[in-house]
Amino acid sequence: MTDFFDKAGYGENPVGFGKTVAVLVVDFQRAFTDPSMPAGKSPHIHAAVEKTVPLLAAARAAGLLVVSCYTAWSNERGMIPWKTTAVRTGMFHGDPATEMDPRIYEPGYDVNLVKAGPSIFFGTPLSTILQRNGVDTVVITGCTTSGCVRASIIDAFSYGFRTIVARDCCGDMEAGPHEANLLDVSRRYADVVDSATCIAQFGQFAAAA
Numbered sequence: 334m335t336d337f338f339d340k341a342g343y344g345e346n347p348v349g350f351g352k353t354v355a356v357l358v359v360d361f362q363r364a365f366t367d368p369s370m371p372a373g374k375s376p377h378i379h380a381a382v383e384k385t386v387p388l389l390a391a392a393r394a395a396g397l398l399v400v401s402c403y404t405a406w407s408n409e410r411g412m413i414p415w416k417t418t419a420v421r422t423g424m425f426h427g428d429p430a431t432e433m434d435p436r437i438y439e440p441g442y443d444v445n446l447v448k449a450g451p452s453i454f455f456g457t458p459l460s461t462i463l464q465r466n467g468v469d470t471v472v473i474t475g476c477t478t479s480g481c482v483r484a485s486i487i488d489a490f491s492y493g494f495r496t497i498v499a500r501d502c503c504g505d506m507e508a509g510p511h512e513a514n515l516l517d518v519s520r521r522y523a524d525v526v527d528s529a530t531c532i533a534q535f536g537q538f539a540a541a542a
Contacts, residue, residue, distance in 0.1 A: 343520040344519055344520040344521075347524055348495045348496060348497065348523060349495065349524065350470050351469035351495045352470075353468045354398075354471070354534070355463055355468045355470070355472070356388070356389065356398070356399045357401075357453055357473050357485060358385065358399065358437060359402060359475025360404055360476050360481050361385065361401065361433065361434045361476065362403040362431055363433075364403075364419070364420075364423070364424055366378060366379065366434040367430075371418075371419040372419035372506075375504060375505070375507070377505055377508055378476045378504030378506075379504070380501075380504065381474070381475075381501065381502055381504030382436060382437060384501040384502045384528050385474050385475075385499075385502040385528070388472075388531055389437055389439070391531075391532040391535045392472075392535055393442055394539065397535060398444070398462075399442060399443045399444070400443065400459060401446070402448050402457065403431050403432075403433055403445070404447075404449065405424055405425060405426050405447050406424065406425060406426070407426055408425065411449065413450060431447075433445065451480055452488040454488035455488065460492050470494060472499055472531050473486055473496065473497070473498050473499065473503070474499050475504075476505065477506060478504065478505040478510065478514050478515060479505050479511065479513070482498075482503050483514050486522055487522060490522040496522055496523040497523060497531065498518065498519075498525045499526065499527070499528045499531050500525050502528050502531075503515070
């Protein structure tokens with residue numbers, strides 16, 4: 334069945350991988366991945382973390398840039414007015430919720446940034462880091478799909494990067510918002526593929542190198 338998006342040509346032009354790829358990992362911190370935390374109880378996010386582990390292993394083996402981030406602030410005056418209680422409490426610098434999930438974070442390899450807003454780009458040096466490393470394509474993973482991941486996708490697109498979203502490496506509080514937002518960004522901003530497709534592509538970059 335054809336809808337009005339199809340009739341208007343949405344999603345007709347794939348993005349594709351460019352010449353140099355980086356993997357961006359958005360907010361896979363304990364606040365969202367640790368079941369003992371108020372916002373860390375989503376099985377959907379837990380599954381995304383598990384899928385991200387081999388994807389990052391393949392990226393590092395291929396020598397690709399990996400940039401991760403976590404959300405934190407110094408005090409309440411430095412916090413933007415989030416509406417979510419779990420985000421407004423316990424996420425100050427040094428709190429356990431701000432620690433990166435050790436399954437996906439490699440301190441000796443990854444570039445790690447701290448942010449206060451939804452997007453991994455906003456208020457961070459990420460675009461400069463990517464440009465300095467000659468990156469033209471970003472593969473986005475993390476949580477939550479409808480929040481910080483979506484914001485990061487839009488900013489990546491707005492900065493002119495080819496934007497690829499690893500579907501099974503992104504998670505949300507529920508599957509519905511995850512699927513709805515991936516459908517929407519696939520029509521406008523990004524290619525949405527599975528992690529196996531990304532891993533295969535990483536292998537090609539490694540072979541070429």
